[in-house]
Amino acid sequence: MERYLLHFKNEKYLPQNCRDLARKGRDLVSDMNVSVRLARVATKFIEFDIAAEKEDLDTLVKRLSLIGDVDNVRHVVEEHITKDKGIEDGIFYYNNERFWECHEAFEGVWKQCYGREKELVQGIILVAVAFAHQQENEESIGIGMLSRALEKLGTSPSMYHSIDVDKIRKHVIEMQKANKLTRFEI
Template identity: 65%
Template sequence: MERYMLHLKNKGYSPKNSRELVYKARDLCADMDASIRVARVASDFVELDVSVEQDKMESLVEKLSPIGTLDNARHVFEEEIAKEQGIRDGIFYFNNERFWESHEAFEGVWKKCVGREKELVQGIILLAVAFAHAQKNEESIGIGMLTRALEKLGNSPSMYTTIDVDRIRQKIKEMQAENKLTIFEI
């Protein structure tokens, strides 16, 4: 089986519906060999982490249509990309509430970093993971991760490529003070 991230258009779901959506998706495709791992709910889409044979993908998407129409499908596999492209991808995914994919893209960048840069990128990864938890209605776990993200960002330079690290640090502190995750762009 192959792994995919399916993004279905959000028909009014919130992260509180995450568990219910996993069960619904599993029920909808119970008669086929497919695995639904998790549902994450963003503003505009429901992200389903699924495994299915490639030739059964169209059938799976059709069965999941009561949840929402397909917006995007991404085949997940270990890929080797240039560090700069990984950063661009990570930013794109983060800014489009595709936090799990942002985490994966920045993890590829992290593997190519050394020293202080490695710590800084890990801080960005932890922030993306915090939001991915919130999309599964696990906001308290996400809030708990903010301290680790802030520690990893430390006193790194104020900019990392096009990412305003000072702004991220400030946003993390604001979210900690409010005890609430608030989506923003990096």
């Protein structure tokens, strides 16, 4: 089986609905050889993390479309891309609330880094993963990750490519004080 991230337009669901949506998704495909691992709820879409055979994908998407209109289907495979492309993709995914994909993109960057740069990228990854937990209605886990993210971001330079690291640090500190994850763009 292959792994896919399926995005459906969201008009009414909140992260608190993620487990019910995962169950509903499993019910809609219960007679198929697929695995609905989990659902994440973002402002504009619902993301299903799925394991399925490629030949079942069209039927799977059609059935899950009862939850919302399909927005995006992505086959999850380890990509070997340049550091610059990984950063560009990571920023795009982060700013579009596709936090798990942001994590994956920056993990590809992280694998190409050494020393202090590696830690900085890991800090960015941890912020993205914190928001992915929020989308799974696990905000307290996400908030708990902020200390580690801040530690990894450390006193790194204020800019990393086009990413304002000072802005990230500032938001992380504010979220820690408020004990609440608040989305921002990077």
